[in-house]
Amino acid sequence: MRNRALIYLAVGSLFVLMSCQKEEPAPDTAPAQAGFVLTETAVRIGDTLDLPVYFNKSLPERTVLAYELRGSALPGSDYEILQEPVLEAGELEASFRIYAPPSDDPQRLERNIVLELLPVEGIEYAAGLDTAEVLFTVQGQVDLRIWAPDITFPQLFGYTSFGPEPVPPGRSGEFFAFAYPSRTQPDVIGFDNPNPNFGTNAFNMIRLYDDLGVTSASAKIRIPNALRFIPSEAGATSGRVEVIEQTVTVGRPESSGLPPLQVGISGEGEYDEITGIIQLDLVFDESQFGGPEAVLRKYVFEEERR
Numbered sequence: 001m002r003n004r005a006l007i008y009l010a011v012g013s014l015f016v017l018m019s020c021q022k023e024e025p026a027p028d029t030a031p032a033q034a035g036f037v038l039t040e041t042a043v044r045i046g047d048t049l050d051l052p053v054y055f056n057k058s059l060p061e062r063t064v065l066a067y068e069l070r071g072s073a074l075p076g077s078d079y080e081i082l083q084e085p086v087l088e089a090g091e092l093e094a095s096f097r098i099y100a101p102p103s104d105d106p107q108r109l110e111r112n113i114v115l116e117l118l119p120v121e122g123i124e125y126a127a128g129l130d131t132a133e134v135l136f137t138v139q140g141q142v143d144l145r146i147w148a149p150d151i152t153f154p155q156l157f158g159y160t161s162f163g164p165e166p167v168p169p170g171r172s173g174e175f176f177a178f179a180y181p182s183r184t185q186p187d188v189i190g191f192d193n194p195n196p197n198f199g200t201n202a203f204n205m206i207r208l209y210d211d212l213g214v215t216s217a218s219a220k221i222r223i224p225n226a227l228r229f230i231p232s233e234a235g236a237t238s239g240r241v242e243v244i245e246q247t248v249t250v251g252r253p254e255s256s257g258l259p260p261l262q263v264g265i266s267g268e269g270e271y272d273e274i275t276g277i278i279q280l281d282l283v284f285d286e287s288q289f290g291g292p293e294a295v296l297r298k299y300v301f302e303e304e305r306r
Contacts, residue, residue, distance in 0.1 A: 032057050035129025042137040051096040063087045068116035074109040090299040106183035108136050140186030142229040146303050148179040148189045167300045175204035182225050189222040218253040239286045243267035262288040276303025
């Protein structure tokens, strides 16, 4: 009986000892969850974009992420992958680094890059977060939507004195042109038409030269980069406007047998995002068709029609 009691005591003590010991946690064998946070983003032309992939836990060793690239953008000319995503041991983030070289190709804004993360052992990608699309932009410091809203035919109304005198109040000298953000340069608007067979009445040039045979049907005026906005300081809502110096072609009817007019433009002015007003001193070079080399005309463009 004594031996049996000792056995019971020993077994009971073992149970007590086991109950006092801390249970070891089960090893975490679940795969790491990961994905893009930005599934749609943009890289400014001439700049570099870091596009991160985030993880809910680190991995014990360095892991190279597999991915597939597609989209309409052209590697080498539209973009370069400067850094591929590598998750270092103990880290929770890996990043793509994408560079968009400078270019004057306006079609680039219609192209895209699509990055799709492919399966890797030990990693699961959250639904919908395994793919990211990167677009191109030339967005700068100025809110160009004030004068060139994102619609198909954005009408920017302007007023001119037709000379060096201040622009009068009211709608005298009124005209409008279709204004769009530049497709190649930041903080620049241009005057254009989405239909390649037509133009727009930039700076009221159709009326300026109607006595030389220019008509609305023949003019086909297109100035993709016309006005450059330069803030007075970083973050300012006002500043200087530069008329981008160039020669503008103003067509005349084929039936007239007359060649297009070649008109030089230059000048400068001021803008204010709060009032929505652009004031310009525009200089025309009309020497190509027998006029003066420098004709000053004043203009005002306003966010809302008067």
